Every structure is written in C-alpha cells, then in structure tokens.
Amino acid sequence: MSNNQTLLDRSLRSVWHPCTQMKQHETYPLIPIRRGDGVWLYDVDGKKHLDAVSSWWVNLFGHNNPRIKDAIRQQLDTLEHVMLAGFTHEPVVALSEKLAGLTGLGHAFYASDGASATEIALKMSFHYWRNIGKTGKTRFISLQNSYHGETMGSLGVTDVAIFKDTYAPLLIQSAQVPSPDSRLAEAGESAEDFALRCASVLEQYLAEHHAELAAFIIEPLVQCAAGMGMYHPVYLSRARAICSQYEVHLIADEIAVGFGRTGTMFACEQANIKPDFICLSKGITGGYLPLSAVLTTDAIYQAFYHDATVKGFLHSHSYTGNPLACSAALATLAIFETDDVVHKNKETSARIFEKMQVLTDLPVEHLRHQGMIFSFDVQTANQQFSRQCYQAAIAQSLLLRPIGNTVYFMPPYTITEPEIDFMVKVSHDVVKAVR
Numbered sequence: 001m002s003n004n005q006t007l008l009d010r011s012l013r014s015v016w017h018p019c020t021q022m023k024q025h026e027t028y029p030l031i032p033i034r035r036g037d038g039v040w041l042y043d044v045d046g047k048k049h050l051d052a053v054s055s056w057w058v059n060l061f062g063h064n065n066p067r068i069k070d071a072i073r074q075q076l077d078t079l080e081h082v083m084l085a086g087f088t089h090e091p092v093v094a095l096s097e098k099l100a101g102l103t104g105l106g107h108a109f110y111a112s113d114g115a116s117a118t119e120i121a122l123k124m125s126f127h128y129w130r131n132i133g134k135t136g137k138t139r140f141i142s143l144q145n146s147y148h149g150e151t152m153g154s155l156g157v158t159d160v161a162i163f164k165d166t167y168a169p170l171l172i173q174s175a176q177v178p179s180p181d182s183r184l185a186e187a188g189e190s191a192e193d194f195a196l197r198c199a200s201v202l203e204q205y206l207a208e209h210h211a212e213l214a215a216f217i218i219e220p221l222v223q224c225a226a227g228m229g230m231y232h233p234v235y236l237s238r239a240r241a242i243c244s245q246y247e248v249h250l251i252a253d254e255i256a257v258g259f260g261r262t263g264t265m266f267a268c269e270q271a272n273i274k275p276d277f278i279c280l281s282k283g284i285t286g287g288y289l290p291l292s293a294v295l296t297t298d299a300i301y302q303a304f305y306h307d308a309t310v311k312g313f314l315h316s317h318s319y320t321g322n323p324l325a326c327s328a329a330l331a332t333l334a335i336f337e338t339d340d341v342v343h344k345n346k347e348t349s350a351r352i353f354e355k356m357q358v359l360t361d362l363p364v365e366h367l368r369h370q371g372m373i374f375s376f377d378v379q380t381a382n383q384q385f386s387r388q389c390y391q392a393a394i395a396q397s398l399l400l401r402p403i404g405n406t407v408y409f410m411p412p413y414t415i416t417e418p419e420i421d422f423m424v425k426v427s428h429d430v431v432k433a434v435r
C-alpha cells in the first residue's frame with residue numbers, strides 16, 4: 001500500500017471532514033496534501049495542484065510565505081498565548097490599532113473563526129438595544145441566499161437551504177429581503193436599477209418592522225457562498241441610509257470579501273459607507289492561523305461601558321486574541337503596505353478577466369468579476385456538474401470547487417502570468433468536457 005493510500009484510510013477512519021457527506025468518499029477520494037508553496041499544493045506523491053480557491057478563500061499571499069512564517073516564528077519565541085481577560089499584549093494592541101485605522105471603527109473584539117464573529121456582532125447589536133432600553137429590538141434580517149456561517153446564531157441569519165433546513169427548528173427566526181445579486185435582474189434591467197428596486201423593498205420592510213429589528217447583516221458587494229452573486233454598490237449606500245433612518249444596525253460581514261478581495265481593502269469602501277459593525281476573518285492572517293474580529297462604533301462601545309457587570313459584553317473564547325494569530329495578521333497587513341497590494345491587484349484582476357474571455361466560446365453566462373473574485377455560470381443539464389468539474393480539474397492539477405453550476409476563481413494575489421494561463425486553460429478544457 002502506498003503512503004498515499006495509508007493516509008487516506010487513516011483519515012477516513014479518524015477524521016470527520018467538514019461540509020462533506022462522508023459516504024461519498026467511497027467514490028471520490030480525499031487528496032492527501034503534504035506541503036504548499038506559492039499557489040501550489042503538493043500531494044504525498046509529489047503531484048501539484050493550483051489552489052484557485054485560496055484554500056477556502058483564506059490564503060492571500062501564497063502558501064509557504066516567508067514573511068508571515070517569520071513573524072509567527074518570532075512571536076513563538078516570545079509568547080505563544082495568554083488569556084485576554086485581565087491581560088493584554090503587544091500583537092493584539094498593534095493589530096487592533098491597525099484595524100481601527102483601516103476600518104474607521106474601534107475596539108476590536110476577537111474570536112477564532114468567521115461564524116463566531118457574526119455571532120458576536122448579532123449578540124452585541126441585540127445587547128446594545130437592551131442596554132439603551134429598547135428591549136423590543138430583538139430580530140435580525142439578512143439577504144436572500146446569504147451566508148454568515150454554520151453555528152446556530154449565524155445559521156439563523158444564513159439563507160442556504162442545504163445548510164439550514166435540517167436545523168430550522170433550533171434556529172433564531174430571521175427574515176430575508178430580496179438579494180440585489182445582478183443575475184436576478186429582469187431582462188434589460190441594469191444592475192444599478194435592480195439594486196435600487198431591491199433597496200426599496202428593504203425600505204418598506206424597515207418602515208414596517210424597525211421597532212422589532214436589531215440589525216441587518218449583509219455580505220458587502222459579493223455573496224460568495226451563493227455562487228459569487230455580485231451586486232451594484234448603490235445597494236450598500238441605500239442600505240446604509242435606510243438603516244440609519246430607521247435605527248437598525250448595519251452589520252457588514254466582510255469575512256470573505258475583506259482584505260482586498262473585491263478590489264478595495266474593504267468592500268464597504270466602494271459605497272463609501274461605514275457599517276455599525278464589521279466582521280473580519282478568513283484572509284486576516286493570510287491563511288495561516290484561525291482568527292476573526294468584530295469592530296464597532298464608539299457609540300455602541302460606550303453603551304456597554306457601565307458600573308453594572310451585566311451591561312458589559314461577557315462573551316469570550318479561550319483563544320481570544322491569540323498572539324501567534326495576531327502576529328500573522330500583522331505580517332499580512334504589513335505586506336499590504338509595503339507591496340502596494342490593493343493597487344497591484346487592479347492590474348492582476350484586469351489581466352485575469354481579459355484572459356477569461358476565451359471562455360465565452362462555451363455555453364457560459366454572467367462572466368463576471370469583482371476585484372480578485374472571478375466567476376461564470378455554466379449552462380448545463382448535468383446534475384453532477386459541480387462534482388465532476390472538481391474531479392476533472394483535480395486530474396489536471398487545478399483545484400476548483402464549483403458551487404452548483406457556478407465556476408469561480410479566488411486565487412492567491414501572488415498568482416503569476418503562467419499560472420493564470422494554466423488556471424484559465426484547464427478550466428476551459430474541463431468545462432468543455434464536463435458540461
């Protein structure tokens with residue numbers, strides 16, 4: 001038995017893999033990865049795969065990144081961890097200062113994954129209204145097809161049936177307003193007009209229900225898990241104005257879209273808005289260590305600042321503000337500064353999208369991009385398209401993970417010209433063969 005086979009068997013016997021019907025691994029084998037370098041993942045047999053999905057959207061500057069590695073190593077020699085209740089340390093303070101500078105929001109609250117960050121924002125919003133005596137504001141709304149994570153609170157505001165329906169009896173109730181995803185626009189209707197039409201439904205909803213609403217949680221500009229649903233920024237500016245008018249918090253879930261992914265450091269910048277809460281994770285450590293953060297306004301922070309203990313935000317996680325994760329985040333932010341990443345990505349983004357035009361000879365629609373997110377929908381009757389496309393791409397050394405009939409690239413920002421050519425060519429061949 002090869003090393004490869006042994007590891008696969010051990011994994012299937014000992015690991016419960018995420019987002020997976022484990023029985024399907026009887027037919028579709030796991031891929032045992034030994035190491036990574038740049039955009040490449042190398043399996044135990046030495047075969048390489050181009051990581052076109054940045055390992056579930058977390059990796060910004062490639063695997064085996066020397067600068068992030070060095071930062072973690074240095075931190076490792078000083079302090080690996082200390083509880084953040086009653087204690088503080090340089091990496092968490094420095095990171096909080098940097099994030100405040102970038103977002104215009106303050107008092108970063110930390111956790112270790114995205115779902116915990118959205119839970120924290122929901123709890124903080126609810127608790128804020130209680131603290132100021134508006135105890136009727138207890139409910140949340142989100143967009144149709146939204147994704148905010150898998151824990152019970154975050155799943156309560158998620159709107160993806162396959163993840164949510166089984167657990168529906170356990171979840172907080174939330175309402176969904178129409179998604180401005182421009183694929184849903186009517187024929188002849190511009191993305192902007194459609195976004196405005198959706199915003200007017202939001203406005204009606206808030207006019208009726210604002211007294212019981214705590215917050216509107218939204219994925220700014222791109223609903224990634226919904227299949228890279230992109231929308232016009234005017235929706236965000238309208239949502240900001242409407243939420244302010246009706247005293248409903250706006251929570252920006254920038255877990256997937258933050259840190260340069262949509263072409264600006266944060267997606268909200270493209271609508272020139274400041275949310276009441278911002279949730280950050282995924283790319284925050286360059287894909288090195290689990291970390292998430294929620295930042296909010298001084299006014300919201302002040303409503304918790306009180307002699308009464310229970311008016312404080314008594315939420316915690318054991319690894320809150322972990323120094324190693326903070327040092328990885330600081331190194332990641334340093335790369336943005338020294339390498340002028342947001343600016344350079346504009347060229348890379350344009351180049352990738354230009355090369356993707358070869359895909360138009362296939363039956364694809366909605367060929368689209370937003371910064372460093374690229375996507376198209378394949379017209380196919382093949383119910384197994386997503387899995388077969390994944391398998392066919394892997395066989396040709398490309399890691400793609402289509403969502404339904406939506407194929408997307410969310411590559412590390414460091415992807416080079418020949419690697420882009422490879423990614424686009426293999427995708428073209430695979431889509432042609434599988435659809």
Ligand SMILES: *Cc1c(COP(=O)(O)O)cnc(C)c1O
Nearest residue numbers: 113114115147148149253255256
């Ligand atoms: C991935 C994601 C989450 C959840 O983050 P996890 O780290 O997987 O818990 C929440 N919101 C959005 C928009 C995401 O893409």
